[in-house]
Amino acid sequence: MSGKSTVACALSRELHYRGHHTYVLDGDNLRHGLNRDLSFKAEDRTENIRRVGEVAKLFADAGTICIASLISPYRRDRDACRALLPDSRFIEVFMDLPLELCEARDPKGLYKLARTGKIKGFTGVDDPYESPENCRYVIKKRNFKLKGK
Numbered sequence: 773m774s775g776k777s778t779v780a781c782a783l784s785r786e787l788h789y790r791g792h793h794t795y796v797l798d799g800d801n802l803r804h805g806l807n808r809d810l811s812f813k814a815e816d817r818t819e820n821i822r823r824v825g826e827v828a829k830l831f832a833d834a835g836t837i838c839i840a841s842l843i844s845p846y847r848r849d850r851d852a853c854r855a856l857l858p859d860s861r862f863i864e865v866f867m868d869l870p871l872e873l874c875e876a877r878d879p880k881g882l883y884k885l886a887r888t889g890k891i892k893g894f895t896g897v898d899d900p901y902e903s904p905e906n907c908r909y910v911i912k913k914r915n916f917k918l919k920g921k
């Protein structure tokens with residue numbers, strides 16, 4: 773709820789406008805299809821990220837810029853994706869927004885469920901997010917405004 777999908781779509785549109793082929797792989801959507809057998813326990817999140825990394829590599833091989841909007845909370849899993857692609861072709865973007873802001877948005881009401889214990893192992897509430905240490909792009913609240921919001 774940091775705005776991953778919103779940024780992914782905007783980036784995709786802009787790159788498309790500049791003549792690039794793009795494709796957005798959105799974690800939430802993939803969990804209805806390719807990754808519907810996976811839960812949110814740590815090893816399933818790892819498998820989720822691994823699969824999406826492999827799919828993104830296939831897109832890259834075919835000449836399409838793949839924008840993956842997933843939580844991918846564990847550093848090790850993101851590093852494994854980076855290692856799949858030649859140097860500098862994997863670009864990590866960190867949505868560095870305060871938890872309170874994500875929680876205030878909560879369009880699906882999931883934080884509320886997590887706070888009342890109805891969902892267990894929710895990222896930011898009772899499951900960790902490991903911030904990247906040397907990330908090329910960091911999006912912060914002050915440079916991330918939607919029109920009218």
Ligand SMILES: Nc1ncnc2c1ncn2[C@@H]1O[C@H](COP(=O)(O)OS(=O)(=O)O)[C@@H](OP(=O)(O)O)[C@H]1O
Pocket residue numbers: 773774776777798799800803812816817818820821841842843844845880882891892893894895899
């Ligand atoms: N336990 C738990 N923790 C985190 N997120 C949860 C959980 N349960 C369901 N959801 C919903 O799943 C979306 C995140 O899926 P991802 O595939 O991106 O997660 S991960 O990368 O495997 O950690 C995430 O969607 P986004 O809002 O797009 O981030 C949530 O809506």
Ligand SMILES: Nc1ncnc2c1ncn2[C@@H]1O[C@H](COP(=O)(O)OP(=O)(O)O)[C@@H](O)[C@H]1O
Pocket residue numbers: 773774775776777778779841877878879916917918921
């Ligand atoms: N910069 C922003 N300012 C205000 N609201 C935003 C911004 N970016 C996203 N939102 C809203 O926050 C909610 C979550 O955004 P979304 O892109 O779906 O996040 P995520 O993919 O990380 O869950 C949506 O209701 C969206 O309209």
